[in-house]
Amino acid sequence: MSRKIRVRFAPSPTGGLHLGGVRTVLFNYLFAKKQAGDFIVRIEDTDQTRFVEGAEAYIFDTLAWCGIIPDESPLHGGPFAPYRQSERKAGYRQYAEQLVKDGYAYYAFDTPADLEAMRVAFKTAENPSPQYNQPIREKMRNSLTLSETETKELLAQGTPHVIRIKMPLHETISFTDMIRGEVSFNTSQVDDKVLLKADGMPTYHLAVVVDDYLMKISHAFRGEEWLPSAPVHLLLWKWLGWQADMPEWAHLPLILKPDGNGKLSKRDGDRLGFPVFASDWTDPKTNETTTGFKQHGFLPEAFVNLLAMLGWNDGTDQEIFSMEALIQAFSMDRVHKGGAKFDYEKAKWYNHEWIKKSTAADLKSYVSKIYTDKAIAVTNEALLLKMIDAVKDRCTLLNDFVQQGSFFFQMPESIDTAAIQPKWDDKKNQFFVELIRAYELSSVWETHDLEREFKELAAAHQLKPGELMLPLRIMLVGGKFGPGVFDIAAAIGKTETVNRIKLVTGMLEQGART
């Protein structure tokens, strides 16, 4: 075990980065960084029909937001470039040809129509999806059933063809998965996967093995959905003569939908009202935007934290981890075998914890951006910091700072007069008229003085402060929420405080007359 740790994340650029995808990246990254290894991003764009413009840039932007910077990638360069499989196309064919030469693979000339016909012809109740496997291949058009001259002729004519792996009969293939332990397969159950497509591009199966070998990948981690094709990859490593360099494997559990069953999908988020992508993704074809955790008001630290805890823990009760702490604590053998249902409530809790834990200075740029987007003018930076400190405990998502704090900078957008109108009377009005006068004459403007003046005046009017605090709060804040009223008054200043009291008493008086 002296070889350099090198892991890779190999996404195909087909759209937004899904929770499960980011978690796969994260586990790769944590594993590598814990052991001072390299983290590589390789773009698996071998399916040209599924290529989506902008998806690759999106992946790097999103990883950067999470605080994950690859050591090697098409964007960051590296000694094993190129890191896009489409640019490595020319290299794959030789390996497929070598496998044919060695008797481990063969040319297949079946057209899509032939394959379709085969599936229909062999479909039975017991076998609803017939595979291109050992018994079937003998009935198809390939270099195993055709004579050598026929094959050569077809090849020479440029007949479209693929190269398929020739799965052996009744062999047991087993390997040790770092999470699941020993897993074994009978090769008779695996079909003859296409290795090289008719367009000359490799399929995932060939490309992943060739590139992992060429890029000296030491550990290959991927989602559980890949487990069934592991025997194909194992055989390829063996047949290509690279067995000694084969990476160690781990198949990560899936992230499941919160209700019902099955893998979490983008549709579940739309349906249940929470993000599934890490950050906003706009499909260039439909122009449709799917919101991400980032734009939903999540802190990257919280997003990374909640993802890490989905299927992993360090064995203690600790739940809040920074990236550094995760790197320290992470180990693949503590990753679960079973899938985890995603719980958005718990996800929000992580974010709330991180907001509470962050300082006003940490949060300032996020809040500023949101306020700018909402056209809330912040002219006083000290007040912004004061506001963040005052309200962050009540913000679960960053966007909550709008509702919880914008009244520090502008008149509340709506004023819940209905909450106080029924109990409004002349006595209260009189009190506030005098409060305005008292505050206007005030020489000091501090929380405690404001509170003292308020209470003394209430006593003079033979009113309970409790009956007057809520009206004052509504006047300043607009609703039944927020930090202490006198703190708010102190923060927004005399002019603004007096103006708001005047404005709302006016509204209440008018309301009382109608």
Next chain:
RNA sequence: GGCCGGUUCGUCUAUCGGUUAGGACAGCCCCCUUUCACGGGGCAAAGACGGGUUCGAUUCCCGUACCGGCUACCA
């Protein structure tokens, strides 16, 4: 259908054969708070089922059930 994988409170999970099965989210209650939160305290809530192995199984083995993944010239 076949193959592979999985199964502890509603959810995320702890437990290296011996525990009153612990924590967290959500829920409910109380305290704090002349608002809303934060905070503090409490309640309720789990080993899929059946067989073994063992002095003793949530833990190890087998079977069953259920759930999931795969079964494309997609990854």
